[in-house]
Amino acid sequence: GAVVSQHPSRVICKSGTSVKIECRSLDFQATTMFWYRQFPKQSLMLMATSNEGSKATYEQGVEKDKFLINHASLTLSTLTVTSAHPEDSSFYICSARDRDNTEAFFGQGTRLTVV
Amino acid sequence: TQLLEQSPQFLSIQEGENLTVYCNSSSVFSSLQWYRQEPGEGPVLLVTVVTGGEVKKLKRLTFQFGDARKDSSLHITAAQPGDTGLYLCAGELTGGGNKLTFGTGTQLKVEL
Numbered sequence: 001g002a003v004v005s006q007h008p009s010r011v012i013c014k015s016g017t018s019v020k021i022e023c024r025s026l027d028f029q030a031t032t033m034f035w036y037r038q039f040p041k042q043s044l045m046l047m048a049t050s051n052e053g054s055k056a057t058y059e060q061g062v063e064k065d066k067f068l069i070n071h072a073s074l075t076l077s078t079l080t081v082t083s084a085h086p087e088d089s090s091f092y093i094c095s096a097r098d099r100d101n102t103e104a105f106f107g108q109g110t111r112l113t114v115v
Numbered sequence: 116t117q118l119l120e121q122s123p124q125f126l127s128i129q130e131g132e133n134l135t136v137y138c139n140s141s142s143v144f145s146s147l148q149w150y151r152q153e154p155g156e157g158p159v160l161l162v163t164v165v166t167g168g169e170v171k172k173l174k175r176l177t178f179q180f181g182d183a184r185k186d187s188s189l190h191i192t193a194a195q196p197g198d199t200g201l202y203l204c205a206g207e208l209t210g211g212g213n214k215l216t217f218g219t220g221t222q223l224k225v226e227l
Binding site: 004006032034036041042043044045046049091093095097103104106107108109111 | 148155156157158159160163203205212213214215216217218219220222
């Protein structure tokens with residue numbers, strides 16, 4: 001199956017700093033990418049949907065100025081957590097779909113810890 | 116309120132037992148997927164069902180999509196320790212675009 005790579009897999013940052021997470025589709029063109037966050041023992045909650053070349057669509061309750069999403073190319077989307085606080089500590093997961101809109105392929109996730 | 120409710124939330128069983136996980140909603144889905152997730156990793160797709168009443172089998176796993184496309188079930192026969200993980204259903208709402216809405220999750224532990 002298609003591969004989606006997330007980087008970094010783990011990151012620890014100080015409170016108040018910004019962190020960027022990358023999501024790459026390695027062998028297909030991802031026209032749509034999705035960003036999720038997952039708290040321990042809980043399910044995935046969709047944060048936003050991004051289409052290549054256009055602004056991301058954020059789910060209700062997700063601060064677009066805090067979670068900046070860029071999808072500038074068909075193989076790369078980034079999520080930047082700005083002015084991170086300890087409550088932003090979570091597992092962030094991206095997924096990608098190609099133009100045929102078939103299966104959604106998931107990255108391996110990024111564990112963010114804000115200290 | 117979660118759109119897709121899974122039950123049970125937690126399940127601890129012995130190797131060899133059978134189990135069923137349910138995924139219920141009041142909304143209609145154009146398709147529904149089941150995923151299994153290990154700690155610290157992304158979810159891995161097990162199956163996609165798209166037709167009401169559809170039944171799919173994957174070795175010891177049997178998936179069913181409700182006739183009205185509002186619910187689904189996952190049945191595991193003769194569970195093994197390797198089946199341990201977080202099981203997630205996820206659906207695409209009819210007319211809701213191509214985004215996936217995930218269920219509340221079922222944490223399964225299979226012990227020797």
